Every structure is written in structure tokens, then in C-alpha cells.
Amino acid sequence: MSELALNIVSGPVKTFKQKKRKNQDEGDFKAKTSKKFKSMGGKNVQKKPFKRKDDTESENEDTGQNAKSNQEAEVSPRKDRTPGPASSLFKSNPEVPFLEHKDVKPVSEHVFSSELIKDMPIHAHSIANLEKNLGMSKVTTVQKMSFPVIMSGKDTLVRSQTGSGKTIAYALPIVESLQSIRPKLQRSHGVQAVVIVPTRELALQTYECFVKLVKPFTWIVPGYLVGGEKKKSEKARLRKGISILIGTPGRLLDHIQHTKSLLLYQVRWLVIDEADRLLDMGYEKDVASLVRALNEQQFGNPEGEKERFHPLDVDAPEIDPNASPFVCKVKRQTIMLSATMTASVDRLAGLTLKHPKFVDAAVIDEDDDEHNIAMIEQDLVIPDSLTQWYLLIPAKLRLVTLASFIVWKCRMTAERKMLIFMATQDMVDFHTEMLTTVLGTREKKTGGVDEDSDLEDEYGLLKKKDDDEEDVKDPSLVDIEFFKLHGNMTQKERTDVFKTFRSATSGVLLCTDVASRGLDLPMVDWIVQYTAPATAADYVHRVGRTARVGAEGSSMIMLCPSESGFITQLEERRVKLFEEGMERTLQHLVPTMATSIPSLLKMRNGATELAATKLQLRFEDAVSGREDLHAMAAKAYVSFVRFYASYPHETRGVFNFKALHLGHYAKCFALRDPPSKIGGLGKKQWLDRGKGGGDGRQPGRGRQPGGGHGGVQGGGRPGTKPLQQPRPRGGPGSSRGLAGGRGTGKSQDGKPGSGARGGPFGKPSAFGARSSAARTTKLAASEFSSGLQFKKKKQKKGDD
Numbered sequence: 001m002s003e004l005a006l007n008i009v010s011g012p013v014k015t016f017k018q019k020k021r022k023n024q025d026e027g028d029f030k031a032k033t034s035k036k037f038k039s040m041g042g043k044n045v046q047k048k049p050f051k052r053k054d055d056t057e058s059e060n061e062d063t064g065q066n067a068k069s070n071q072e073a074e075v076s077p078r079k080d081r082t083p084g085p086a087s088s089l090f091k092s093n094p095e096v097p098f099l100e101h102k103d104v105k106p107v108s109e110h111v112f113s114s115e116l117i118k119d120m121p122i123h124a125h126s127i128a129n130l131e132k133n134l135g136m137s138k139v140t141t142v143q144k145m146s147f148p149v150i151m152s153g154k155d156t157l158v159r160s161q162t163g164s165g166k167t168i169a170y171a172l173p174i175v176e177s178l179q180s181i182r183p184k185l186q187r188s189h190g191v192q193a194v195v196i197v198p199t200r201e202l203a204l205q206t207y208e209c210f211v212k213l214v215k216p217f218t219w220i221v222p223g224y225l226v227g228g229e230k231k232k233s234e235k236a237r238l239r240k241g242i243s244i245l246i247g248t249p250g251r252l253l254d255h256i257q258h259t260k261s262l263l264l265y266q267v268r269w270l271v272i273d274e275a276d277r278l279l280d281m282g283y284e285k286d287v288a289s290l291v292r293a294l295n296e297q298q299f300g301n302p303e304g305e306k307e308r309f310h311p312l313d314v315d316a317p318e319i320d321p322n323a324s325p326f327v328c329k330v331k332r333q334t335i336m337l338s339a340t341m342t343a344s345v346d347r348l349a350g351l352t353l354k355h356p357k358f359v360d361a362a363v364i365d366e367d368d369d370e371h372n373i374a375m376i377e378q379d380l381v382i383p384d385s386l387t388q389w390y391l392l393i394p395a396k397l398r399l400v401t402l403a404s405f406i407v408w409k410c411r412m413t414a415e416r417k418m419l420i421f422m423a424t425q426d427m428v429d430f431h432t433e434m435l436t437t438v439l440g441t442r443e444k445k446t447g448g449v450d451e452d453s454d455l456e457d458e459y460g461l462l463k464k465k466d467d468d469e470e471d472v473k474d475p476s477l478v479d480i481e482f483f484k485l486h487g488n489m490t491q492k493e494r495t496d497v498f499k500t501f502r503s504a505t506s507g508v509l510l511c512t513d514v515a516s517r518g519l520d521l522p523m524v525d526w527i528v529q530y531t532a533p534a535t536a537a538d539y540v541h542r543v544g545r546t547a548r549v550g551a552e553g554s555s556m557i558m559l560c561p562s563e564s565g566f567i568t569q570l571e572e573r574r575v576k577l578f579e580e581g582m583e584r585t586l587q588h589l590v591p592t593m594a595t596s597i598p599s600l601l602k603m604r605n606g607a608t609e610l611a612a613t614k615l616q617l618r619f620e621d622a623v624s625g626r627e628d629l630h631a632m633a634a635k636a637y638v639s640f641v642r643f644y645a646s647y648p649h650e651t652r653g654v655f656n657f658k659a660l661h662l663g664h665y666a667k668c669f670a671l672r673d674p675p676s677k678i679g680g681l682g683k684k685q686w687l688d689r690g691k692g693g694g695d696g697r698q699p700g701r702g703r704q705p706g707g708g709h710g711g712v713q714g715g716g717r718p719g720t721k722p723l724q725q726p727r728p729r730g731g732p733g734s735s736r737g738l739a740g741g742r743g744t745g746k747s748q749d750g751k752p753g754s755g756a757r758g759g760p761f762g763k764p765s766a767f768g769a770r771s772s773a774a775r776t777t778k779l780a781a782s783e784f785s786s787g788l789q790f791k792k793k794k795q796k797k798g799d800d
């Protein structure tokens, strides 16, 4: 930190020259740096660290002193907005703390065992298939450990690190058992195995894994059911007969309840993958209903079977395709898996498992006699091949630092495949559009003074260009494709992105936690957590999208100084992270921005700050210059603030809403508006509402882990609809309708029908009569405050 602090031109910017810019509407101003800033010329540098000073201007933003008069405010069109200078990027920032690190001894899990695939007790065709078609030669530790347990027919609970091959660990014993049944299994025998997973992409991926495994055994037919697909075609597939059925819980349950041709009385395996995530997503009831429905079909009562057989038991009954339900009693084995064992896994295990065997692939310390279930829940296991970093960064600098990081890795290194996790769908929408716009190729006028010139002028670097110079394209800052993935995209969009990114050798995927669980995206170099996860378990799954099956990978979590306690929490759970420097990250902007501002390279001091400030200006100009982008930024910002107010108990201590500087955060959404204008209310009002709800209930979590609460009301697709014409996220047929639910507008994972409009808990919107833009902004406010006032109702944020 100190290096950069020394370099920072920390002259306070008291007055801002406002100048009408060409090609802009009347009243649109661009902020300029102060004379003082100019006079420094990057040389007269004060040796001052980032410090939060008593900044009354900022306080006002934060506490929303003008909120009352702004209560009717909407997100203003460009010309009405208050100009805010990017030049204040490096002032009034909170001090970055120096973290004392613990001596962390990570829990270790060897990915591979010493056993070879060819030595496995499986069919010769399976061995050949695994070796030739799947390129496997060694058995992973979890596969070795769970194979005999699962083959024994006992209920099994499996914990193993991310990317350790858990899918094959349970799928292989199932396929082996099924291929060995004689007479051969037929489609008409009905479903033999049900696999429940939390997201659609994971369902597709798991289905593809089974397809590969059954290649030598063509009579075994896998199939999958997920929300977003046409039910009619799914029914047709079910009618034909499926042996291994994979699906998300809601859609599976739907078919179990309504599709007669779905025969479940022969189900021998129930697999619950990413068990804790299923619960966190609010699927507990669906999973319980599913188990009861299975029991009902198989054993004639919802409470379960009395008699249990395993297909390989000698006394197991032969499969009789004509047997009516309840007659053919088969033993059903339940297998639950996750890389993290949480209290919720315990709960689900209690609900579904009988005397389970526990397979934990992590190495227990030899001198650790007391390793018990509590420690298994406490300790987090991260792949050895993953290097984890954290970056403490003041809020105002978050956006430029993220951009700088992308530029650094994707332009200057070969590590060009990256996932960036964000809290909400609206954040993903906005940042994808924003980064594509600003980091990609952009139009630039070279005649006269260019739009970035003010700052150069301040630094005395401006070289006036010839008037007859033509418009040219600024080179893109980074030649990389941006993708996005979240639960509110159409199923086709989701599948396309998933498949394209999976096979791409480079690219940046911005996503919500819909991508955090189970997804096997090969060769991802970096996992960036731009917003912190809701829980430490979510952290583990997010970073687990890289460094899979022994491959190298890196992760970076970006935290504000006030959030540094999260690092301590992780360390207490045996996760080892290294600190990355902000200055080291930002300095990569200098050579990059120098492609359009060559003078940067000549500066002896202050080049990093100037480059960062100019990039911030580009972001802010892009937002203020496009109504649709501004609307997206405002929604993203409000969704983030709402998200922040709803951290769960586990992490609320470190992600403290009261420490959130709304004005600084607005800046990292490239917004020049004061927060009171963007959300309709200032922070004090948010908090007062939360406290003064009158019903004495606690602030609700407002979302499920991983950013369940998406964004604010409305919100068209990027670049399609401005804020003035919001499109309900829930879509037609929204089950929670105009006044429904908690009015979250859209859920993290976009459960169709969960989108909502209107006020909290069924109250008609008080803003119904206003213009739609005002309504949108005010609704965001009311939805947010409802998150503070009302204890969160456990709400399904599913993926069906």
C-alpha cells in the first residue's frame, strides 16, 4: 500500500471546473480536476496514505441528509445529474489495514490415489471407455474411497474437495451395478437412479457425464429434466423410458406429480449432489417432497420402506416390468455429496440418509486424534494446486482495479480464461455491458481536444491535435470476449454461454453463484470474486471452478478495507491466502492506457493514478452518455446495496452494512449521482426504516447465499430497455405477481415466476401512479427497505 500511497497525488479537489462538452446534451458536464491538482503535475506528491478524512460532503451522501427532498427523486436523465469528478478517485479513501496473518496449515487432500483405472473391479468395457474416451488413467482419492462403500449398498455421505471427480465417484458404481443386472435392463423398467442437482447447467453436465459412462452399455439410458425446457418434450422422453434421471428439484417434483409415465417404483439410487447448496437455495421442502413421493410410489407410504434390498443382494427380487407399484420392493440407497459439509448438510442427511457411511477424502492430520464431525464442518478443503489471493481496495477504486486486473491478466499474460463472480444479476448485466463497452474498441475523436483531455491538461501533457484529424477507433484495451451467466437469462442463452465458454480457450465470464457449484469448466486460469460470497462455503465452491483434478489455478477476492475480517475468518478455517497489492494491480493500466495516451509513459510520478483516473472517467462518461447503461448502473447499484444488507448471520459481522460508504460505492458503479438520488433514499433512511419497522423483526437476509436477491424491479436486457420502461423480471405467469412475495424483482437464479413487482409482502405499490422510472427507483427503495424490515421468509431461489 505504501508505495502507491507515496505516489498518490492527494491534493484535495475542492472545486471542479464544469465544462460543456462537445457532442453532449445541454447541461451535461464533465468534471475537471482542480488547479491544485494541475499544479502538482504529478511531482508534488504528498506522502499520505489513503485515509478517510472527515469528509462532510461524503457524509451527506452517506447519511442521506437530503433524502427527504429526494424521496420523490428518480434516477435522473443525464442532463439533470450532478456531475461528480473521477479525479476524486484517490482522495478520502479509508486506510487499508495491515493484516496480521496466522500460520495457516491448510487441510490437504491428495487428488489422485495410487490406484490405476485398469485395476478397478469394473467391467472391461468400462475400463477401456474410461481410459480411451475419458482419458483417465488414475483413480482419484474420492473415487477409490467411495467405490466400495457405494457398491455395498449403504447410504453414503461424501465430502471431497472441488474438482476431485465426485461425479464419477457416484456415477461409476451406479453404471457398474446397472450394467451387471441380468436379464438386461430395459427402458420399460422405469427409472433406476434419480440424481438431484441445484442448477440447470450442472444437470446438463451430469447428464453428459453419464452419457459418456454408459457408452459401452447402450441399454442404459440417461435423461435430464430442468426448468426452462419444454415440458411436452420432456414428457415424451419420459414415456420412452429413462434409466438414470438427472434434474433440478422443482422440475423433477413437477414431473413426479404430474407425469404418469414417470415410473419410480424401481428407483435404487437417490443421489443428492451439492446437498448444502440445494438447502441454501430453499429446496429443502422440494427434496423432502421428492423423497416422500418416491417412498409413496415404491413402498406405498410416504414414510419409507420397511424392507430393503440392494440390486446386487442375492435375495433382491428380480425386476418384473409388469409388477405394479408397491409390489416390487427394492432397496433404495441414498448418496449425498458436497465439497463442504455444513450444518444444513447434516439436516438433509438426517432427512434422507439411514445410518450413512461417511467418506471424507481429506487427509486427517496424523497427530490429530480429535478430528471429529465438528472439525469436518469447520475446516475448509481447498485444492493444493490453487493459489489464493486477496486484494484490499477502497470502494471507489473497485471498478478500475477490476478492469486493471482483467487487462493485466488477459492482455499481458497467457492466463486469459477468467470467471468473475458478482452478487446480483443486475451487477452481472451492467458490468458485462460496461466492460465490453469501455475495454473493447471505442470510437474516439482525434480532431481538437479529445474527451479525455481535461486530466492530461491538468498534468500539462495535452498536445492539441490538428483540427482536420478524423475520427478513429481507439484500440481496445484488451482483446478478450466477455460472457455473462445468471439465472434470469433464457434457457437457450444459458446453455449457449455455458457450452461456448466451456470450450473456449480464453474469455471472461461474469456470473452469479449460479455458476459456483459443480460446473466443470476446463482450463479456467482465474477466479475473481468481485463481491464477496455470502458464506465461507460459497467461497470454497467459487474458487473451486479452477484448479480442478490437479491442474494449477489462481483466485482473487476483492475486499474493501472494512471487510478484511473475512480473510481472518477464512484463515481460522485453514484457508491460506496471499495479499496482492493494489498498486501492483493498477500499474498495469499505464502501458495499456498509453496506447491512447502515450505521454503516460513519460511521467515520472503519478502515471498510475492518472491512468486509473482516466479509465474511471471513461466508465463514468459511458454511463452518463447512455441512458440504458445509466439505468443498468443504477439498478446494479441498488441491487448491490440490497444484497449487502442481507448477509447471513455467519458473515454479517464482517460485511457490515453500516460500514458501507454508499457514495464511494456509487463511484464504482460509475455513477455520478449522489446515492440519495439513485436509491431514492440515503443510507440513514435505509437504516432507520430497518430499525423502525415497528414489528420488531430482524433485518432479513433478503436473498439466498450467492446473491439470491438479484436486482431491483424491472430491468430489461442490457441495452434493450431504458429504466423508464422496466420489464418485470419474473416474466409472464409470475407466481408472485405484482404485489407478491418480497418483491425482489428477480431472483439470483431466476426461478421463473419468482420475479415480482410491487411492494413488499403483497402490499400494492405505493408508487403505482408515478412515472415508470420513478416507480422503478422507488420500488427498489421499498424492496430494499423491506429486506431490512422483515425477517426473510425462506424463499426458493431455485433453478427450475
Ligand SMILES: Nc1ncnc2c1ncn2[C@@H]1O[C@H](COP(=O)(O)OP(=O)(O)OP(=O)(O)O)[C@@H](O)[C@H]1O
Residues within 6 Å of the ligand: 135, 136, 137, 138, 139, 140, 143, 160, 161, 162, 163, 164, 165, 166, 167, 168, 338, 339, 517, 518, 519, 520, 544, 545, 548, 549
Ligand atoms: N480419475 C480421473 N482422472 C482424470 N480426470 C478425472 C477423473 N475423475 C474425474 N475426472 C475429471 O475431473 C473433472 C472434475 O470432476 P467433477 O466435476 O466430478 O468434480 P467434483 O468433485 O464434482 O467438483 P465440484 O465439487 O466442483 O462439483 C471432470 O472433468 C472429470 O471428467
